[in-house]
Amino acid sequence: MIETLKANLLSPIPLAFALGIVTRLMRSEFSLPKDVYSALSIYLLFALGLKGGVELAHASFDSIVAPAGVTLLLGCITPLSTYAVMRYVGRFGTSDAAGMAAHYGSVSAVTFIAAQQFMQRVGAPAEGFMPTLLTLLESPGIHIALAIGAIQRNKQLLALGGDKNAHGSVREVLHEVLTGRTMVLLVGGLVVGYFMGESGWNAVSPFFESGFKGALMLFLLEMGIVAGDRLGDLKKVGPFLLAFGIVMPLLHGAIGVILGAWAGLSPGGAAVLGTMAASASYIAAPPAVRLTLPEANPTYSLTAALAITFPFNILAGIPIYYSIAQAIAT
Amino acid sequence: MIETLKANLLSPIPLAFALGIVTRLMRSEFSLPKDVYSALSIYLLFALGLKGGVELAHASFDSIVAPAGVTLLLGCITPLSTYAVMRYVGRFGTSDAAGMAAHYGSVSAVTFIAAQQFMQRVGAPAEGFMPTLLTLLESPGIHIALAIGAIQRNKQLLALGGDKNAHGSVREVLHEVLTGRTMVLLVGGLVVGYFMGESGWNAVSPFFESGFKGALMLFLLEMGIVAGDRLGDLKKVGPFLLAFGIVMPLLHGAIGVILGAWAGLSPGGAAVLGTMAASASYIAAPPAVRLTLPEANPTYSLTAALAITFPFNILAGIPIYYSIAQAIAT
Amino acid sequence: MIETLKANLLSPIPLAFALGIVTRLMRSEFSLPKDVYSALSIYLLFALGLKGGVELAHASFDSIVAPAGVTLLLGCITPLSTYAVMRYVGRFGTSDAAGMAAHYGSVSAVTFIAAQQFMQRVGAPAEGFMPTLLTLLESPGIHIALAIGAIQRNKQLLALGGDKNAHGSVREVLHEVLTGRTMVLLVGGLVVGYFMGESGWNAVSPFFESGFKGALMLFLLEMGIVAGDRLGDLKKVGPFLLAFGIVMPLLHGAIGVILGAWAGLSPGGAAVLGTMAASASYIAAPPAVRLTLPEANPTYSLTAALAITFPFNILAGIPIYYSIAQAIAT
Amino acid sequence: MLTHSFKLVTIIAEPVLEPRITTELRRLGATGFTVVEGRGQGSRALHAAEIPGINVRIETIVPPEVADRIVEYISKQYFADYEVIAYLSDVQVVRGEKYRRAP
Amino acid sequence: MLTHSFKLVTIIAEPVLEPRITTELRRLGATGFTVVEGRGQGSRALHAAEIPGINVRIETIVPPEVADRIVEYISKQYFADYEVIAYLSDVQVVRGEKYRRAP
Amino acid sequence: MLTHSFKLVTIIAEPVLEPRITTELRRLGATGFTVVEGRGQGSRALHAAEIPGINVRIETIVPPEVADRIVEYISKQYFADYEVIAYLSDVQVVRGEKYRRAP
């Protein structure tokens, strides 16, 4: 495993990510312009969706059912376990616990992509339908977490005689998650890819496939910078969240790998599923939480998701989940 | 023809365009950042120009003369027919009729590109000098339409004793069209491509050629969103304009194909010329009309050009013009 | 040499640059959006760094020592000679002379890249470690020039009893240069490239290598526009600076080529080193000078660097330095 | 030229709030608004934007009584939990009726 | 610090009008202007920008009589056919001469 | 609603000065600021930005005495050598304490 860890650290994606962090540690003000960051993420997500759609056309329904089932199960387990750990181990308030659950119950698409690339590099590519699973895991966790938060808050507010409609309706916010950039490009890409098939893909793959790894590298440079921006907040969050940001993904990652293997995924596929479960959303979850649970302190969830869990997964988590998957397979 | 239509609908460009429209129908707020949209259009236009320039170097002067002639003829026919139909069939005012004439008398570069790609896919590639014809068709229609508008308005204003210089001089506005993005990149690209020749093109084609189809797909996703944004205006424009937005391109398309075939173009080339004639400008024409004919209601022309004619051409028009071209050829 | 000059003028990069200038001469308002310009420069610099890092891993320490030494020497000579010429030949004030020295003492990465591409095209590729030399030449010139400026100004201010800390501390400003975009991407890219090695490079080269020349072409189109924007200032700067902007690079270029050849570089490598010495910074130097020597008139330095020296090098300088290098080699 | 006195309400807020606030402005009686993107720092720096410190600057010209209603609404609704500031200033406009909603 | 009273004219307009308006500002006596990009909604939403709702916010500091001239010009020239609003407010500046054109 | 009178200081400056000015604002007593990007023209057009004419518009709400200090500082420090303008206007805010630094 040490070998795999080391090989991972010297591959383009973790190196670019580390460069981004170092850039910030050196107090450089460099960062990618906002629209370039958006352009890269649009490109990566749409490429992922298209490719996934083309491959979905080849997959038998049977081979997907079990993996899809465990993915949805993970979408229920991860927010609940996060909420429980935050609330009863960490002794955080309801809103902060629910806010964190929304982040860890959802998924980070970039971490997913990094995991896919890792599996390709080590010669254990994941199943072609993995992007479909990604879309299944994006929103249930956020739904569940916000529902917990809303229920708990309403309980308290009603006790205090407050106005239960003061904040953004959960419904409205979930519409935003489901029609947000990630879902439009992923689900849209899947559908388009499915219909255009191989011949369509061959026409556009010089754009969407050849450039993918390089664009991902540039994107991770920026992610390193964004994560580096949050490093200063590490002091603010205390030792519990520091540990939480590493232990939680290990736990979710292990569960994900086990369920994946059990559902018949290849070692690469199980490791990617584990990575998804282990990852925390920092795109879809934050605005959703901000609008529905404004009392939740975003410093907690963003620091944990972006400055601890994300780097941990990119630098060490992915090879670890893969080792677990290999261990199970043999 | 049904076959061709269906095959077209399942190819990357129409699918991406449809995804963009659906995105808006689902009330998603997703769209490409403005600068990414600009970047894609700059890339597409410059690539088109460069490639066209390289191929222009191989074309004999003789082979271009007749097609260029009919192209200019189309540049005169299309604004006049549009004006006449708007004014005397639709009973619109002078300004609205002239404004619409500027849009339908000019050309949509993206529709042109989509047509070129279609012809390639069906194995009937258009002549290499088509981008040259595109530049010939861009501005005459706008010139003519604005001139009609200016003459009519001045007649009225003089009758009322008004100030004839109140609005943007036609001259100043046409300078803007001729030095706008589309013309700079297309004409500039043609000249640069002509001079750099094959060896220069070989150096840069991995960038400008390999990525072209994928970038076009992403661009059409955004065009779908932009068109989708205007769908709400369909109710405002009434049944006449709805019909106009489909009948007018069919008419112009047929004339274009016939003239193209008559001028000796291949079926693919004639179909692309027909598509040009059928398409309506929504980049160069709108600001030009806004500045010179401010009384013209932009909702009419933009809805017709962008929300009716553009989707019609992408989804159905191009295969139809090609069928006409094939029918003529046999 | 006339042959080489002509061949250069008809290659993609100078043609695109010329198109940019012509665009402005025609009073077109077209330009690349700011973020697209940034994206292209980030891409080019990072690609340059990565490739350089991969090749650095192959270079023996011995082969680099002498070239690195002469590069640092050039970093000292060029600001001093610029200062001296400005101050004692041109009779400019201390601040204006020091400001100009910062520009001509540093280097233009795009000119460097254009030189590298030129050498590749004529079949005399420069050494793989050239990007390393580029990073060595970026900042010493700025350091030295600002130090001269600060010393001279403090002398004057002390004479007048003024406040010597009124303006940006040189230290603070140099931190900005060293952590600015160019250095982060170049040095960062070198380090990442070094560690990821061939296998990493193979994964990302379809993005960073295949697209390089095309992206460079688009970037030079914009550089032509930027330079064209400054052409109007040519009248403001007088005949001395016009001559300065051509004679200075010829002088520095010749010195650079001679020192490069002497340090054992191939003709291509010596010509690239000469180009670096000949080029003037218009990215890192201007803000550094603006903050530390605000009395210096930026119109002088920017016009010379951007509207005279940059076009001169792209269109004629590079082939000239190469001819010198060939002459020395034989 | 004859001008009428109105209030300009400027609201600086986290970007997530933009759709909500602009919808509310209409409901509270504004006839329009203008939004500009900016960045800023204040007493806290919490917000969960992809890029922290980015915010929107919303301005609306309204009659004084509407201005009061807007400021009151914004304070009640957002001051506690969000990074939001709001301020009023006096402006003169030409077409008074344009900024006043028919009751 | 000694300050002088001037008028700040703010014009919010469709982007196509920017070059025309800024040229006119100079002619009417402004010594400078600042433009910021924004988006907005008002009574109509007609304009023919690639992206509807995008507009520019132009501000210029001028002496009161110039402010009047500008507002009058803008109203006459643009209010009928374009999405444009203009408003005035009072500002204090340090260097009075900077905002006053030599006659 | 009860509102307090404060000064809004608006500074339009070359982009290179942004970090320096915002740091100084804090030191001079401002509790926050908002920055928006714009472009402009004034009496000179010197500045060494990659794209000339681009500048930043910094605004800060402060008590009158702090406003005076800021304007004085800006004039002394930057008016001679840089493209910078600064102006004051009156605004009303709800939470007065938010814009006043504990002494």
Ligand SMILES: Nc1ncnc2c1ncn2[C@@H]1O[C@H](COP(=O)(O)O)[C@@H](O)[C@H]1O
């Ligand atoms: N004194 C101030 N002057 C101008 N803008 C301010 C001021 N205080 C806060 N802001 C703006 O309001 C946003 C939220 O402020 P806060 O709630 O104090 O964090 C900041 O990001 C600034 O853009």
Ligand SMILES: Nc1ncnc2c1ncn2[C@@H]1O[C@H](COP(=O)(O)O)[C@@H](O)[C@H]1O
């Ligand atoms: N009451 C208002 N307050 C602030 N901005 C407004 C207001 N009304 C209109 N605007 C701005 O002026 C533009 C044109 O307005 P209109 O001509 O009413 O469509 C809008 O897009 C807004 O940016």
Ligand SMILES: Nc1ncnc2c1ncn2[C@@H]1O[C@H](COP(=O)(O)O)[C@@H](O)[C@H]1O
């Ligand atoms: N009269 C004015 N009204 C509004 N903004 C101005 C005015 N004069 C100058 N500016 C702004 O201040 C910047 C610097 O002005 P200057 O120092 O006169 O070149 C310009 O780029 C404009 O953005």
Ligand code: NA
């Ligand atoms: Na998760």
Ligand code: NA
């Ligand atoms: Na047409």
Ligand code: NA
């Ligand atoms: Na140099």
